[in-house]
Amino acid sequence: MQNYLPVLRNCPFFTGLTDDEILSILHCVSAAKITRHRGSYIFRAGDSTEVMGLVLSGSTLVIQEDLWGHRNILSKCNTGDFFGEPYAATPGAILNISVVAEEDCEILLLNVKRLLTSCPTVCDHHQKLIRNLVSVLANKILLFNDKITHVSKRTTREKLLSYLSAESIRQSALSFDIPFDRQQLADFLCVERAAMSAELSKLQKEGLLVTKRNHFQLLTR
CATH class of the missing domain: 1.10.10.10 (Winged helix-like DNA-binding domain superfamily/Winged helix DNA-binding domain)
Structure with missing residues (x-):
């Protein structure tokens, strides 16, 4: 994971954390890296998830599709952006969005449930991370409010x-x-x-x- 520290340092989710703290929290939230080719699905509508995704390289599209293939793009995620946070933070929530790789990409999956429960190591930076997550979610709400303004x-x-x-x-x-x-x-x-x-x-x-x-x-x- 050390190879990705330059990306993680600039991610709002890790604001205020040192490199050692970032590496520690990645272990705490069971971080796992996956790769996806262009056009591949990372999340599919109808599924549920306990993890949120962080784009390490490439880009993804957060979309909604109907049975006839009509596509509504909700947002685009570039390097350092998150997706799937609200669903991962809500146990049992069913995805009404899909996330697809716009180009070949690397994704870091983080288990939000591990973040929202008491940290077994009682790490000092756990509270920082929760505050950062709230900030990320609030910013996402603002972006969706902007989209609603446009499409309305x-x-x-x-x-x-x-x-x-x-x-x-x-x-x-x-x-x-x-x-x-x-x-x-x-x-x-x-x-x-x-x-x-x-x-x-x-x-x-x-x-x-x-x-x-x-x-x-x-x-x-």
Whole structure:
């Protein structure tokens, strides 16, 4: 696990912990590394889990799919991001999301139940870790609230402008990259790709933005 310390140090879950404390807590929560190829499922809707995942390399998509293959992207997880925390922290909870590898990736699985019960070694950093977990969960709630704000807009145009405006504010720039390709952006905003592409063309013609692939520049008058 020492090879992954550079990633773990920068992860909010391990904020305030030394390298020795990080390695100790990995043992405490029965950390296990797995690898998954692009397109492989890590978690599937309908299952339950006692572990949450931390992306060590690559990226994953947290999605919802119906029986007809329609996909709703809830979030994208890059190196250092977590997924599955609420379900792992709720014994017996059934997943209503799936997590799929967007590209070849390495995942660290952590047993949350071990974290939420008294640590057998009574480690000093156990309370730090619980506080960090609460912070991670709170941030995840904020991200999902943002998504609800975007998808609750009535039209594709309004959804696009809501999302792009929020990304501009989040990145403190009018020129920025987004983490999605065109299909993924359509799935994230719950719109048809063709309709979204047509709306982006209109917005460019109206002088509101310039875009190429996943790069956007918002123009103000």
